[in-house]
Amino acid sequence: MTDETEPAQARIDPVEEADPxxxxxxxxxxxxxxxxxxxxxxxxxxxxxxxxxKDSEAIVRFAHEALLGRLLPVLDEFDAALPRLEGTTADGLRMVRANLWKVLQEAGLQEIPAEGTVFDPFVHECVEQVVDPNLKNGTVREVVQKGYRLHERVLRPAHVIVVKNGGEGNG
Structure with a gap:
């Protein structure tokens, strides 16, 4: 048996010692x-x-954007009709509008402040410019149509009338 193992051992190359x-x-x-x-x-x-x-949070936050955008004209119609109404019908519609507004706010809708503020092209859209010596240039004098945000995103800019007093140095 030793003869058989010797040729096998001879065929195996000796393992070179590597530097450890x-x-x-x-x-x-x-x-x-x-x-x-x-x-x-x-x-x-x-x-x-x-x-x-972050993406899924944004999807959840803005999931109702299209629906809320479609409800903005409904708010506009309430706001246009309520000053012209009187009595219990007006009171009932005011309550309905208040409840609708509460639900929309809970969904993240906010009204963009405009009247009396400095015109901001990111949230306001100027539809007219007027002279008013009592106000500084660039001041929003009047809101024609309210603007709204959904969280930090503008859904609709406020349509406003802005003061422009020519070359006077009051703004």
Missing amino acids: RASLEAVRKEKDELLTRLKYLQADFENHRKRAA
């Missing part, structure tokens, strides 16, 4: 590279998770 320090250094380098890759993958995954959470 070099081998250890190579393993450490590979470990460091793998840890770095793992950290990048973890960061990418965390960024993806945060982005997905």
Whole structure:
């Protein structure tokens, strides 16, 4: 049996002794590279998770945007009709409008402040300019149509009349 094992051992190449320090250094380098890759993958995954959470939150926050936009003319009609009505009918419609407004506010709808403020092209749309020596240039004198936001997004800008006093230096 010893004769049979000797040729097999002769066929096996002798294992070259590698420098253990070099081998250890190579393993450490590979470990460091793998840890770095793992950290990048973890960061990418965390960024993806945060982005997905932010996107789904935005979807929830603005899910009713189209419906709320379609309800704005209903608010306009209430606001136009109520000053012309009197009696119990007017009181009932005021209550209905107040309840509707409460529900819309709970959904995130806000009226854009306009009258008496400085014109802001991001939330106001100028439909007319007038001279008014009592007000500074750029002041919103009157609201023609109310503007609304859904959270921080403008659903409809306020249509306003803005003061423009020519070359006078009052604004």
